[in-house]
Amino acid sequence: MNDEPQREGLTRRGLLLGGAAGLGAAAAIGIDRAGASPPEQTTFGEQTIPFHGSHQAGIATPAQAFASFYAFDLLDGVDRDSLKKLMPILTDDAERLTAGEPALADSEPELALVPARLTITFGFGKEFVRRADPEAVPSWLGPLPDFEIDRLDAAWSDGDLLLQIAADDPVTVSHAARMLLKDTRTFASLRWTQKGFRRAAGSVPENATMRNLFGQLDGTANPTPGTTDFDGLVWSTDGWLTNGTSIVIRRINMDLETWDEVDKPGREQSVGRFQDSGAPLTGVNEHDEPDFDATTSLGLPIIAEYAHMRRARSDNPDERIFRRVYNYDDTPPSSTVSNAGQIFTSFQADVDKQYVPLQQRLADLDLLNQWTEPIGSAVFAIPPGCEAGGFIGETLLS
Ligand code: HEM
Numbered sequence: 001m002n003d004e005p006q007r008e009g010l011t012r013r014g015l016l017l018g019g020a021a022g023l024g025a026a027a028a029i030g031i032d033r034a035g036a037s038p039p040e041q042t043t044f045g046e047q048t049i050p051f052h053g054s055h056q057a058g059i060a061t062p063a064q065a066f067a068s069f070y071a072f073d074l075l076d077g078v079d080r081d082s083l084k085k086l087m088p089i090l091t092d093d094a095e096r097l098t099a100g101e102p103a104l105a106d107s108e109p110e111l112a113l114v115p116a117r118l119t120i121t122f123g124f125g126k127e128f129v130r131r132a133d134p135e136a137v138p139s140w141l142g143p144l145p146d147f148e149i150d151r152l153d154a155a156w157s158d159g160d161l162l163l164q165i166a167a168d169d170p171v172t173v174s175h176a177a178r179m180l181l182k183d184t185r186t187f188a189s190l191r192w193t194q195k196g197f198r199r200a201a202g203s204v205p206e207n208a209t210m211r212n213l214f215g216q217l218d219g220t221a222n223p224t225p226g227t228t229d230f231d232g233l234v235w236s237t238d239g240w241l242t243n244g245t246s247i248v249i250r251r252i253n254m255d256l257e258t259w260d261e262v263d264k265p266g267r268e269q270s271v272g273r274f275q276d277s278g279a280p281l282t283g284v285n286e287h288d289e290p291d292f293d294a295t296t297s298l299g300l301p302i303i304a305e306y307a308h309m310r311r312a313r314s315d316n317p318d319e320r321i322f323r324r325v326y327n328y329d330d331t332p333p334s335s336t337v338s339n340a341g342q343i344f345t346s347f348q349a350d351v352d353k354q355y356v357p358l359q360q361r362l363a364d365l366d367l368l369n370q371w372t373e374p375i376g377s378a379v380f381a382i383p384p385g386c387e388a389g390g391f392i393g394e395t396l397l398s
Contacts, residue, residue, distance in 0.1 A: 044168055044201050045114035051098040053385045054243045055235065056392065058119030058164055059324070059347050060225035062207065066173050067166035067326050068195045069249060069343065070181065071125075071159025071378060072188035080132050084397045086187045087122075090163075091391040093179055094120040103179035116169035116201070118176055122392045123162030123247055123380030132396050136240055140351035141381050144248070147363035149374060156251040156376020159191045164247070164345075168201035194251060194376070196326025196343040209278060209286065213327050213340045214259055214371070216271060217278030220286055221309070223322050234322050236349045240395040243384035245347045248321075248355050251328070251376030254341040259371045270367040272307030280309070308368040311361050319357050321346040341372070351379055 049057045078086075093103040098118045102109035124132075126142045143158060163180055167173045181190065198210045212218040223230040234245050259267075267275050272290065274281065280290035281302050292310060294302045303310050314320070323346050332339040348354040362369070383393050 043114075045116045045172075046100070047117050047168075048098060048100055048115045049117050049119050051095045051120075051385075052387050056119075056121045056244070056382060056385045057098070058121035058166055059234065059245060059322075059382065060230070061117070061119050061166075062225075063198060063210070063324050063326075064117050064119070064166040065168045065198050065201050066170045066196070067164060067343070068173050068177055068193060069345075070163040070165070070177060070193050071191045072161040072163075072184055073191045074127060074131065074160045074188050075186075078131065078187050080397065082187055083128070083132050083393070086184070087393040087397060088391040089183050090122065090180060091386065091393075093183055094122075094176075094392075095388075097176045097179060105182075106179060108175060111171060111175035112179075114169055114172055116167040116172045118165070118167040118172050120176060120180065121162075121164040121166075121382065123164070123382045124393065124396070125158065125160040125162070125378070125380050127160040129381060129396065132393075133240075136396055138238065138241060138246075138381055140246065140353075140356075141379060144351070144359065144377055144379060145356065147359060147374070149363045149369050150377065151373050151375055152377050153375050156192055156194065156378075158378050159380070161188055162247070162249075162378070162380045170197075192376070194249070194328065194343050196328050198326060210325070212325070212342055213254055213256065213329065214267070215275060216267075217273070217286060218325060218342075219323055220273070220278050221313070223320065225322075230322065232349075233318075233320055233354065234347050234349060238349075241381055241383065242395070244395075245349055245382045246351050246355075247380050247382055248344075248346050248348070248351060249376070249378045249380075250342075250344040250374050252342045252344050253339075253373045253375050255371045255373070256338040256340055257336055262371075269304055270308060270370070272303040272309035304367070306365055306367040308362070308366050311364075311366045312358060314358060314361070316357075319354055321348040321354050321358065341375075347382070 049061050051057060096103055097112055098115060098120060100113055100115035102112040106112055126137055129137045129141060165173050165176050209217045209219045223233050236242055236244050264275060268281060272281055278286040279288055282291040282294045290303055292303055296302055325345060326343040328341055328343055330339040346355060384395060386392055386394055
């Protein structure tokens with residue numbers, strides 16, 4: 001790939017420098033006195049995530065550093081037959097790009113050669129499924145109920161088709177998006193895009209819980225991919241959606257200006273965890289189990305009744321979700337210096353049974369609501385994966 005011209009450059013430079021000065025310079029740039037080249041460098045850019053499988057990639061996949069979300073409206077006249085054309089085209093290009101190969105009609109094939117754990121995950125909104133097969137629309141597919149805390153903007157909400165494109169390199173994400181958006185042009189119009197980020201690949205240990213822009217460890221109490229617990233909570237067992245799931249995407253503004261005014265104990269009380277370690281206020285380490293019965297000397301609960309963690313936890317073990325969130329940071333309006341927040345995404349087999357009761361509890365009471373405001377909301381069915389020769393959506397469209 002791109003290390004070839006570089007090596008050539010080093011050799012030429014070594015020759016040009018010559019003599020002792022040349023050897024010193026050569027050593028400084030990594031060529032030993034015997035003239036041997038340094039070992040071949042491998043980069044995370046070469047890493048791939050398999051596209052094929054019973055589930056789509058990009059859900060149980062350890063979260064990449066960058067994720068962009070693209071929601072489309074289907075054009076008038078796009079029917080089941082059109083969708084049967086669209087999805088194999090998208091699948092074919094997604095297969096190629098995630099393998100580090102150019103898309104079929106790739107205008108910049110060089111950009112495809114760094115997959116950087118690229119995943120492309122497709123979701124279907126209510127209208128997509130209705131046009132494919134009106135009988136097949138899951139009961140939970142569609143806008144969430146209204147919550148009192150919502151200040152939703154149509155510019156970040158709903159949609160018929162979703163592409164979640166994630167990789168450890170933002171150029172890879174951008175290129176994949178361009179190729180796939182070209183594929184959709186005669187079938188759908190772009191409704192909204194959201195671009196999210198986490199820490200860059202390699203800057204924190206693998207599997208470290210991410211920090212959101214409030215500085216909190218976010219994702220500690222989450223089902224673990226690969227466990228039967230995760231499988232039961234996330235993968236659907238219902239008809240064409242078997243081995244698929246659902247995604248809820250909430251764009252949540254986080255008011256960093258007023259958060260700045262909160263002291264450390266106040267911040268910790270709002271969630272029920274220590275800001276630095278992420279441990280529950282009754283524990284020491286991040287993954288310690290919280291003790292919700294523990295009280296202070298005055299008899300008050302150490303983890304307050306209004307703490308986000310307490311409100312987000314249900315006695316019903318089925319009311320759980322898998323969170324895979326990203327930060328966003330947009331241009332602020334002139335009145336402030338921040339326009340940041342969270343692209344909250346969660347995966348669950350059944351939105352109504354798992355997500356809605358949890359969101360309702362948080363809408364009813366959660367101290368974090370003081371600094372957070374949902375401004376976008378969308379729900380999509382995530383069809384199962386496919387094998388080579390198949391296409392995403394085949395269980396609905398074939
Ligand atoms: C900007 C908005 C939000 C922020 C800043 C935020 C932050 C956090 C933090 C810091 C934790 C504790 C660490 C952890 O377990 O991850 C947490 C836990 C959690 N949050 Fe959120 N959250 C937000 C929105 C939401 C929403 C919208 C939901 C679901 C409707 C949600 C569901 C949960 C759940 C289920 C937990 C784990 C609770 C447990 O300990 O069992 N959060 N959140």
